[in-house]
Amino acid sequence: MRDFVRLEGVSMAYGRGAGALKAVDGVTLSIARGEFAAVVGPSGCGKSSLMKLISGLHPAAAGTVAVEGQPVRGPLKCVGMAFQHSNLLPWRSTLRNVLLPLEIVQPYRSAFSKEKRAFENKAQALLRSVGLEGFGEKYPWELSGGMQQRASICRALIHEPEILLLDEPFGALDAFTREELWCALRDLQAARKVTVLLVTHDLREAVFLADTVYVMSGRPGRLLRRCEVPLPRPRDLEVTYTEAFQAVVHELRTLIGGLH
Amino acid sequence: MWTRTLAPAAFTLALFLAWEALCRALRIPLTILPSPSLVFSALWEYRAPIAANAVVTLWTTLAGFALATVFGLLLGIVVGWHRALYAAFYPVMVGFNSVPKVAVVPVLILWFGLGEVPAVITAFLISFFPIVVNVATGLATVEPELEDVLRALGASKLDVVRKVGIPRSMPYFFGSLKVAVTLAFVGAVVSETVGANRGLGKLMLDAQASFQVPIVFAGLLVLAFLGIVLYGATAAVEVRFTRWAFRGQAT
Numbered sequence: 001m002r003d004f005v006r007l008e009g010v011s012m013a014y015g016r017g018a019g020a021l022k023a024v025d026g027v028t029l030s031i032a033r034g035e036f037a038a039v040v041g042p043s044g045c046g047k048s049s050l051m052k053l054i055s056g057l058h059p060a061a062a063g064t065v066a067v068e069g070q071p072v073r074g075p076l077k078c079v080g081m082a083f084q085h086s087n088l089l090p091w092r093s094t095l096r097n098v099l100l101p102l103e104i105v106q107p108y109r110s111a112f113s114k115e116k117r118a119f120e121n122k123a124q125a126l127l128r129s130v131g132l133e134g135f136g137e138k139y140p141w142e143l144s145g146g147m148q149q150r151a152s153i154c155r156a157l158i159h160e161p162e163i164l165l166l167d168e169p170f171g172a173l174d175a176f177t178r179e180e181l182w183c184a185l186r187d188l189q190a191a192r193k194v195t196v197l198l199v200t201h202d203l204r205e206a207v208f209l210a211d212t213v214y215v216m217s218g219r220p221g222r223l224l225r226r227c228e229v230p231l232p233r234p235r236d237l238e239v240t241y242t243e244a245f246q247a248v249v250h251e252l253r254t255l256i257g258g259l260h
Numbered sequence: 261m262w263t264r265t266l267a268p269a270a271f272t273l274a275l276f277l278a279w280e281a282l283c284r285a286l287r288i289p290l291t292i293l294p295s296p297s298l299v300f301s302a303l304w305e306y307r308a309p310i311a312a313n314a315v316v317t318l319w320t321t322l323a324g325f326a327l328a329t330v331f332g333l334l335l336g337i338v339v340g341w342h343r344a345l346y347a348a349f350y351p352v353m354v355g356f357n358s359v360p361k362v363a364v365v366p367v368l369i370l371w372f373g374l375g376e377v378p379a380v381i382t383a384f385l386i387s388f389f390p391i392v393v394n395v396a397t398g399l400a401t402v403e404p405e406l407e408d409v410l411r412a413l414g415a416s417k418l419d420v421v422r423k424v425g426i427p428r429s430m431p432y433f434f435g436s437l438k439v440a441v442t443l444a445f446v447g448a449v450v451s452e453t454v455g456a457n458r459g460l461g462k463l464m465l466d467a468q469a470s471f472q473v474p475i476v477f478a479g480l481l482v483l484a485f486l487g488i489v490l491y492g493a494t495a496a497v498e499v500r501f502t503r504w505a506f507r508g509q510a511t
């Protein structure tokens with residue numbers, strides 16, 4: 001099968017000339033369609049930059065980024081993104097926040113005024129699937145942090161993107177809420193077969209959710225290791241207490257270093 | 261509720277009483293500081309000319325303010341659109357804003373003659389700067405991550421400005437209107453004082469020339485009152501349109 005997302009010898013820098021700061025260096029990786037990939041690494045190593053490369057928000061200085069065999073030249077439309085901060089628009093209700101991508105991405109954009117009701121139902125269904133039923137008319141600031149994050153993930157999914165890029169989406173949440181959202185994300189991904197790239201600092205999160213975990217080195221970010229998670233699906237939170245799970249987490253932790 | 265209406269009313273009343281007491285106790289000559297009772301009786305006696313001139317001042321203020329709102333919003337969007345435009349416009353606007361508007365009035369009279377037009381233009385010139393700066397700032401400070409979310413959907417710059425930039429800068433815009441409306445008022449009155457044939461500024465100038473000091477003070481009271489009304493009206497509009505920006509605060 002053809003690789004869905006493919007990076008080959010990709011480097012990227014902020015700024016030009018002598019003052020340029022190299023953020024990503026010679027990264028080669030490929031993600032299959034429907035795969036759940038995670039990227040872990042020390043802070044400032046270029047994980048967010050890697051996301052910007054794949055989404056086409058920032059050009060590569062060297063190497064090629066390709067999605068579905070097509071080189072990425074500008075921002076991709078088949079991408080949904082969510083970040084550590086939910087970035088919901090405070091002047092829109094939660095429902096209208098979730099609808100935002102449909103006002104921008106074609107073909108939804110042209111149909112928006114005509115099929116508003118259908119789109120709203122779709123957004124409501126999505127909100128329901130992450131446990132936010134009945135909160136559509138609330139404003140983001142009336143929601144808790146975890147609820148805002150759920151809504152943000154709904155917004156990333158509403159236009160049915162083929163790639164979901166998540167940059168530490170659960171970083172600002174407490175441990176219980178985080179585990180709850182792991183399950184929500186696991187179920188969404190299983191139901192939609194969307195390709196996910198998740199950046200995280202939490203090794204347990206990476207191992208629980210992902211099929212493959214990439215470990216990056218300190219800046220400039222290189223790939224140190226590609227690690228397949230041998231745990232069968234569907235995974236339950238119980239799996240995080242098994243020895244096999246702990247072994248993978250420990251192995252990753254050692255790779256990142258600073259244990260001793 | 262009580263603190264919001266009763267407290268200011270009581271304080272204003274106390275202020276007038278203290279003023280009255282001071283004038284009587286120290287026997288201050290009425291040509292220096294007339295007591296409020298004299299001022300209010302002058303206000304009543306000359307209510308017809310005062311009202312007629314207040315209407316003129318009010319409409320010149322509002323006309324200037326309306327122009328400033330429209331042009332300020334448009335120019336603010338243009339300036340906030342791009343960093344380079346922001347950098348290019350900003351120094352010029354600061355320089356422009358630093359010119360005292362009193363100095364411009366004679367030029368305006370030269371161009372447009374004595375009348376309401378110079379007052380409208382002065383009100384416009386003095387009040388549009390804060391609107392431009394605020395709208396431009398609101399647009400220029402959109403969080404990059406938010407812009408990324410939209411750009412990753414293939415949004416054009418126009419989309420980003422329409423969906424995020426403009427709504428986001430609305431609290432800045434309405435906040436600046438409160439400042440702008442008082443400035444427009446100042447501009448209109450200043451222009452009338454320098455040269456006009458109608459308006460509260462002109463009325464006060466004439467009263468001063470004939471030593472009718474209570475009328476001068478009556479004019480000042482009316483100005484203060486109109487200022488409060490204009491400010492209050494724009495503040496109410498602000499809360500009405502940018503409720504989300506006041507989140508968490510009881511309204």
Ligand SMILES: Nc1ncnc2c1ncn2[C@@H]1O[C@H](COP(=O)(O)OP(=O)(O)OP(=O)(O)O)[C@@H](O)[C@H]1O
Pocket residue numbers: 014015021022023042043044045046047048049050219
């Ligand atoms: N917009 C930018 N302009 C200039 N340099 C940047 C920019 N964004 C990031 N960098 C630099 O690039 C490097 C990699 O940043 P990046 O945000 O990709 O790291 P990260 O792995 O996501 O870190 P974290 O885990 O803390 O989020 C950092 O050293 C940072 O200083």
Ligand SMILES: [Mg+2]
Pocket residue numbers: 047048049167
């Ligand atoms: Mg990051």
